[in-house]
Every structure is written in structure tokens, then in C-alpha cells.
Amino acid sequence: MTKRPWATNPGAGSWIAPGVRESALEFHRSMPGYAATPLIEVPTLAELLGAGSVWVKDESNRFGLPAFKVLGASWAVNRLLGPTSTFAELAALVAGRQLTLVTATDGNHGRALAYLARALGLRSRVYVPAGLPEEPVQAIRDEGASVIDTGLPYDDAVRAAAASVRDGDVLIQDTAWPGYEEVPRWIVAGYSTLFAEIDVQHPAAIGLVVVPTGVGSLLQSAIEHYRAPGRRTSVLAVEPVTAACVTNSLTAGRPVTVDTSAPTIMAGLNCGTVSFTAWPTIQSGLDAAVAVTDDETRAAQALLHTYDIPAGPCGAAALAALQVTGPRPGAVVLINTEGDAQPAATLGASIAQ
Missing domain, CATH: 3.40.50.1100 (Rossmann fold)
Structure with missing residues (x-):
């Protein structure tokens, strides 16, 4: 054993x-x-x-x-795009802005971020690793996200999400590396x-x-x-x-x-x-x-x-x-x-x- x-x-x-x-x-x-x-x-x-x-x-x-993941995602989005005191204030602040919330996930964090983007009237793009079951992937899509199946291990999916960020994209990743620490x-x-x-x-x-x-x-x-x-x-x-x-x-x-x-x-x-x-x-x-x-x-x-x-x-x-x-x-x-x-x-x- x-x-x-x-x-x-x-x-x-x-x-x-x-x-x-x-x-x-x-x-x-x-x-x-x-x-x-x-x-x-x-x-x-x-x-x-x-x-x-x-x-x-x-x-x-x-x-x-x-x-539980929405607790972290919501607070990070608020601090990055605000900060505001209430969710209603945050929604008013981002109304009409062409922003896409981006992350990599092995399930729940990505769904939470997609849920939050939908609630705020924003877009979301979620990168998933190889082997993630179809059910959590579909749940992320059902929240309105664009899902990218990387076919890669989780750590590589994180790198792919970070490398994809362009103007109008906001990376909300729940792991840190040198140079990406505040979120x-x-x-x-x-x-x-x-x-x-x-x-x-x-x-x-x-x-x-x-x-x-x-x-x-x-x-x-x-x-x-x-x-x-x-x-x-x-x-x-x-x-x-x-x-x-x-x-x-x-x-x-x-x-x-x-x-x-x-x-x-x-x-x-x-x-x-x-x-x-x-x-x-x-x-x-x-x-x-x-x-x-x-x-x-x-x-x-x-x-x-x-x-x-x-x-x-x-x-x-x-x-x-x-x-x-x-x-x-x-x-x-x-x-x-x-x-x-x-x-x-x-x-x-x-x-x-």
C-alpha cells in the first residue's frame, strides 16, 4: 500500500x-x-x-x-472594478461597460464568476482543464459563459487563461503567481x-x-x-x-x-x-x-x-x-x-x- x-x-x-x-x-x-x-x-x-x-x-x-466560490469572486470583482459598498452600487458602476470576466477553473470558481458576470450584465470566458465532467462544464455554459476546453492539466489551463487576456478582459483567478497577487x-x-x-x-x-x-x-x-x-x-x-x-x-x-x-x-x-x-x-x-x-x-x-x-x-x-x-x-x-x-x-x- x-x-x-x-x-x-x-x-x-x-x-x-x-x-x-x-x-x-x-x-x-x-x-x-x-x-x-x-x-x-x-x-x-x-x-x-x-x-x-x-x-x-x-x-x-x-x-x-x-x-462557496462566489464569495471570493464577487469580492475580488468589487475591489477591482470598484470598490463599492453594495452590490447595487457595483452593478450601477459597470452598467454598459464592455467587459469580459476571464478565469480558469476546475468547476465551481468558473461557474461562480459566470453567475456574477450575468448578474452584472457583463460577459464571461472560462477555461477548463482536461477531464472535467460535462455536467459542471454545462453548468458554466448555462450561466452564459463562453467555455474554452483547453485539453490541458489545471495549472496549464490557468496559464492559458492568463495569456488570453486582451483589452476589455478582466482576469479573476483564484490562484496567484509572481506579478499576479492582488486579485x-x-x-x-x-x-x-x-x-x-x-x-x-x-x-x-x-x-x-x-x-x-x-x-x-x-x-x-x-x-x-x-x-x-x-x-x-x-x-x-x-x-x-x-x-x-x-x-x-x-x-x-x-x-x-x-x-x-x-x-x-x-x-x-x-x-x-x-x-x-x-x-x-x-x-x-x-x-x-x-x-x-x-x-x-x-x-x-x-x-x-x-x-x-x-x-x-x-x-x-x-x-x-x-x-x-x-x-x-x-x-x-x-x-x-x-x-x-x-x-x-x-x-x-x-x-x-
């Missing part, structure tokens, strides 16, 4: 995130259809896994989209709304937050939130065994690019390189990272479905990580980053085969 990618960082608990973080919460509250996504306690999971309590932050329906930082800041909601929903101390991780932007947001002065919540990252760039980077002490050509059901986490701007925060403040298999994630997904939590594979990875890392005292929050398009009955049947 191949050794499971697993890394710990004993010094992370004493690290404090520097600076004052901007808040996107009031802007998000001004968006049509805003509601805090639910934080669901699952006592049976706590008993099963030896935790004090287990809670699931369910992002399966955020503004009618099956993922990804705003995306990270936009994700802070998710954790601000948890603060209200669960004001007591939280022992552990488990974050499904691709390039590391949501992870960076979680670490900065829970490493603010006075906080000591541990953060665990989870990735596919076939795309464990954060875990391998944490082990190596430097960013490591991994080959992501092997398929995984966790398509949204199938990223080979840590975001340039996320890495310093991850290296200093992440307590641990672990990789899980597709089979472990399928089983965790089916279990969450029995509790009426419609997790997709990426979101279910958080539960899979908790299952493979063992009992945890105190409260544990699992971030279910996405909903699932596959009916629970069909999922159960596929596992039984």
Missing part, C-alpha cells in the same frame, strides 16, 4: 496572522439572495468518530450555487464571510476546522481567521492523494508541484501547485495536512447523505480526513465546500458495486 501523504507543523499553533483583515461580509449581505449557509450539528458523527461535537458548514447552496488576495478576503458566519453560528470555542484544499485560497482564509490574535483553533487541510500539493509542500518546507494527471472524483481539489500568495500563510500557520483516496471520500459522502447533507466529493473529503486522522476532543467543524449533483440513491448504489 502506498504511504498516505501526511504532514504536521508543530509550531503553527503559536503563529499569529499579521495585519488587519478586510471584511467582505456587509458587501455580501447586500447581494440579492444572501443568506448565511447552515452550520449543522451531527451528534451521531461525534459519537462515531470520538469527537466532542461535529458540525458541518454546508456550502451546497450559496446564492443558489453549489459551492487572489481579494478572493481570500471574500472567503472570510464563511468563517465570520461560523463565529455567529457557533460562538463557543472550536477545537478543529477541516478544510478541503485545492490551490490553498480557502485554506489561507481559514488560517488567517483562526490565527488572529486570541484564537487557537487548529486547522487541518485535506487533499486527494493524487493532488497533494499542500501536504507535500508542507513536508518539503517549500512549494512543490505535483502531477495531477491521474483522475480523481475530487475535481475541485485536483490542483498541482500551491497559490503563490497562500504559501507563506500555509507554511507558518497550518497545523496539519492529509490526503485521502477516492474510495474514502465516496464512503464519507454516502455517510453525509444519510444525514441529509448533500455533500459533493470535495466537501466530503473533510469528513474522510477526520475519519483517517482519529478521535478529536472538543468541537470539530467540517467545511462542506460543495453540493453534489449525483442523487444519494445513485451514489449508494455505485458504492455497493
